[in-house]
Amino acid sequence: MEEQNSKTTYKSKEEKDSLFEKEFMHLIGPLYNFGYRLTFDEDDANDLVQETYLKAYRFFDSYEKGTNAKAWMFRILKNTFINEYRRKTKEPNKVDYQEVESYYNSDDVNETITSDLRVDSLNNMIGDEVANALNALDVDFRTIIILCDLEGFTYEEMAKILDIPIGTVRSRLHRARNVLKEKLNEYAQSMGYKDQRKKND
Amino acid sequence: MIDFIKEVVNKLVGKKAQQRYCCKDCLCKLNLVLDGEASTAEIEHLQKHIHECAPCFDHYNIEKSVKEVIKHKLEQRPVPASLIENIRGNINKNCK
Numbered sequence: 450m451e452e453q454n455s456k457t458t459y460k461s462k463e464e465k466d467s468l469f470e471k472e473f474m475h476l477i478g479p480l481y482n483f484g485y486r487l488t489f490d491e492d493d494a495n496d497l498v499q500e501t502y503l504k505a506y507r508f509f510d511s512y513e514k515g516t517n518a519k520a521w522m523f524r525i526l527k528n529t530f531i532n533e534y535r536r537k538t539k540e541p542n543k544v545d546y547q548e549v550e551s552y553y554n555s556d557d558v559n560e561t562i563t564s565d566l567r568v569d570s571l572n573n574m575i576g577d578e579v580a581n582a583l584n585a586l587d588v589d590f591r592t593i594i595i596l597c598d599l600e601g602f603t604y605e606e607m608a609k610i611l612d613i614p615i616g617t618v619r620s621r622l623h624r625a626r627n628v629l630k631e632k633l634n635e636y637a638q639s640m641g642y643k644d645q646r647k648k649n650d
Numbered sequence: 651m652i653d654f655i656k657e658v659v660n661k662l663v664g665k666k667a668q669q670r671y672c673c674k675d676c677l678c679k680l681n682l683v684l685d686g687e688a689s690t691a692e693i694e695h696l697q698k699h700i701h702e703c704a705p706c707f708d709h710y711n712i713e714k715s716v717k718e719v720i721k722h723k724l725e726q727r728p729v730p731a732s733l734i735e736n737i738r739g740n741i742n743k744n745c746k
């Protein structure tokens with residue numbers, strides 16, 4: 450078995466470059482899409498991914514083989530986004546996260562909004578509608594849904610990527626899903642009205 | 651007027667109360683199971699329970715479908731052709 454959690458060693462720049470590419474280059478698709486879903490801009494996503502790879506290369510010596518390369522890269526990208534983009538970018542109509550958090554905290558965290566969301570209306574949705582519902586979420590809620598449901602990270606990995614305790618991962622995920630379901634339900638209902646109108650014509 | 655407000659509030663509160671589920675314990679575990687974070691015992695318990703409890707069964711299916719639409723319906727954007735070359739160039743320029 451390969452030795453786990455050893456520091457990355459290499460003898461030459463060529464060897465380093467080749468190790469680096471093997472370890473991280475296959476992650477470019479998920480990283481680019483993560484960058485795009487955070488910034489909604491192709492150029493920003495491009496810059497974000499380039500910056501992420503540059504940082505990863507600089508810190509390659511501290512990367513431990515056998516740790517999750519994907520989680521490591523997602524963490525760098527997310528930190529880069531917070532440091533360099535989030536300050537600059539003012540999202541229009543953005544609801545303050547704390548506000549949302551306290552609102553959803555005001556009730557029992559275990560309470561789940563069921564609404565009238567139905568499985569068949571979810572199945573009838575097209576990709577754009579799902580994307581619009583997701584994009585309507587505050588960036589922290591959007592991020593945790595992407596990490597969990599799209600990328601399949603474990604709670605422990607998400608805790609590391611986001612620098613928050615696992616308990617916060619769970620409660621944020623719970624609240625994010627409640628808001629997501631509300632948004633999906635809004636789309637489902639507007640679709641329903643459209644269908645109804647077609648029938649009445 | 652105040653009675654009217656009270657009535658509306660009661661309606662809302664009542665509606666909210668109805669939305670609460672019968673089996674709180676299962677509902678907490680439900681997302682753990684769907685997220686792959688539950689223990690074998692928790693999975694077995696939930697599987698057994700949703701066969702007997704219609705609200706939890708419905709809820710399980712909705713939560714599962716929400717996860718599935720995120721996983722499968724979102725369109726992945728293709729990576730720009732120049733990006734990998736730009737990354738390599740950027741690294742070579744900045745890290746000698």
Ligand SMILES: [Zn+2]
Nearest residue numbers: 673676703706
């Ligand atoms: Zn039940």
